[in-house]
Amino acid sequence: MEKIFKSDEEWKKELNEFQFQVTRKKGTERAFTGEYWNNHENGIYKCLCCGEELFDSTTKFESGTGWPSFFSAIAKDKIETEVDSSLFMKRVEVHCKKCNAHLGHVFDDGPKPTGMRYCINSISLKFEKRD
Numbered sequence: 001m002e003k004i005f006k007s008d009e010e011w012k013k014e015l016n017e018f019q020f021q022v023t024r025k026k027g028t029e030r031a032f033t034g035e036y037w038n039n040h041e042n043g044i045y046k047c048l049c050c051g052e053e054l055f056d057s058t059t060k061f062e063s064g065t066g067w068p069s070f071f072s073a074i075a076k077d078k079i080e081t082e083v084d085s086s087l088f089m090k091r092v093e094v095h096c097k098k099c100n101a102h103l104g105h106v107f108d109d110g111p112k113p114t115g116m117r118y119c120i121n122s123i124s125l126k127f128e129k130r131d
């Protein structure tokens with residue numbers, strides 16, 4: 001996969017302020033405010049910044065958190081994780097491997113078959129409906 005590197009100035013030209021804060025500065029949208037936490041349509045969730053296909057609606061589940069939640073990514077090599085010790089908690093941050101966009105965090109309290117819960121900001125994603 002060819003990675004994408006852009007400066008903050010370049011990203012700012014393509015993203016609105018909130019999109020920039022979340023995807024490039026590891027911000028978080030407020031629970032139950034995003035576009036996709038309650039989306040039940042069939043389709044693919046792509047990276048807002050680079051368009052890479054990251055999550056499939058078939059792995060989406062009701063987490064009750066107010067953020068779209070998935071038990072796996074479309075493929076392991078689509079995303080990368082990194083330990084995040086901010087906010088006095090040890091969490092695992094998730095970002096797009098191709099463009100480094102911050103997506104959310106992953107926890108190990110998810111459902112079967114993986115037991116993982118990818119808790120993702122709606123604003124970091126762009127949903128494409130599948131017929």
Ligand code: FE
Nearest residue numbers: 047050096099
């Ligand atoms: Fe990306």
